[in-house]
Amino acid sequence: MRSEFLKAALISLLLFLIFIGAWHMATLPKESATLAGANAEYAALMGKGAEKSGGFPPPAEVGRAFVTYLSDPFYDRGPNDKGIAIQLAHSLGRVGMGFFLAVLVALPLGFAIGMSPLLTRALDPFIQVLKPVSPLAWMPLALYTLKDSSVSGVFVIFICSIWPMLINTAFGVASVRRDWLNVARTLEVRPLRKAFLVILPAAAPTILTGMRISMGIAWLVIVAAEMLVGGTGIGYFVWNEWNNLALPNVIFAITMIGVVGMLLDMVFGRLQKLVTYRE
Template sequence: MAKLTLPSRRNLQSAALSLLLLLGLLAIWHVATLPEAGVAAKLTPDQIEYQKLLGKDPGETKAGGFPTLGQMGEAMVRHLSEPFYDNGPNDRGIGIQLGHSLMRVALGFALAALLAVPLGFVIGMSPLIYRALDPFIQLLKPISPLAWMPIALYTIKDSSISGIFVIFICSVWPMLINTAFGVANVRREWLNVARTLEVRPLRKAFEVILPAAAPTILTGMRISMSIAWLVIVAAEMLVGGTGIGYFVWNEWNNLSLPNVIFAILMIGFVGMLLDLMFSRLQKLVTYAE
């Protein structure tokens, strides 16, 4: 039988530790939400009414009304067993809501890449243009993307397109800055060789500069995607209609805490998959020296 290598052993140990931490958190959750007899006597009339609105029996639950693991399991099974149902504007499956959010993120991110990557190339290759544009970049970069939402709604007058615009704004800056940094820091030796061989500028850009700067560009894209996924949830809470952010807000208005927690977990899971995708791409374009 082949022995486990050191990296494999470490991976198994880290996986076992993660599993133990998960089981510990679930155990704490279970203990914290155990039914407590006679709790109704400790509740105020307003709290009792609130528990009833949540569909809970005030005499068998804790005062906080936090969902149990069983209730969370029921919510997960219900949503995952039929993720694409559509019963009207305020009753759509989690798959449809995630699809709307991912579509907005993809469109805004793609538009940002079409602007940021070529402009980053120009800035990175020209110190003069860098110095000319740097004040504008430093002024606009710290502005919260959500601060643009009122202007977008006023000018565009469409909530869905306004959400795409907000994703575009928040995705531009990490890609632009990282692309310019990567291009500006390509090894001088490689550029000197290209100059010696009289490589044409367009060929030099695609065959020398782009491969050298690709890891840094992908880093900017990875950061942009993480920010975009964070921002779309808040943007959809503001504009409503569809999307995972709207789903969270709508379920909160319906006093359905298990659905809110389930949506939060789905946001984290999808965000992890998006980050993993860009991490894989980054490794593909990174050359070991």
């Protein structure tokens, strides 16, 4: 088991090195042959000779972006230029808020749907229609009606992360083993007690799977939403660097988005393990 783990890590590292190496080779600076005949002044105005990224950035340049941003993650140079930690905190704040609201709605509603086959059938068409709507499609509507861009951002997270939770909760609740419910009935357990002591623990693994999927979606959505609404957050950071066509910074941001997304997923993975039971 132990050696298996080491082997996997070794292969991961090897793959990473090959990737960086290939990237480095592919982005080696080409001889600039364009300057023949053109005068020096024109070349200077075009930024030749100076530090200028032409084409895709080599890994070293991206590495420099990592060092610059990570060495000073909390700087604040005005409302439109803040350190990466501050941006991530803004994004996480929005995601947390939207996700929390989604949990508040999805769990009780999911319980209700799961316990009543009638409700399941009645609400199913709505859920099926609303579920596949892209987050950005909600944005104009949200901005127009909510009249506030940060609230709209939270709303979009909410509306996109609610569905997996709702569906999973309903499914989990509906598929609690009949025997357990029958036992509860024989013992004359009150409905509320039954919900918390029998159904909830039984459905918890499925519910948490739903939450984990929802969190993944919320983190996907925040980047798109912030690119649209701007102001703060990791999505805005990507957009701002895109304007400047500063690809090293964009690659840096992509990596950060990936790492944070992974951490969030790990947290929910742990929680999932906590509530899993063996029958």
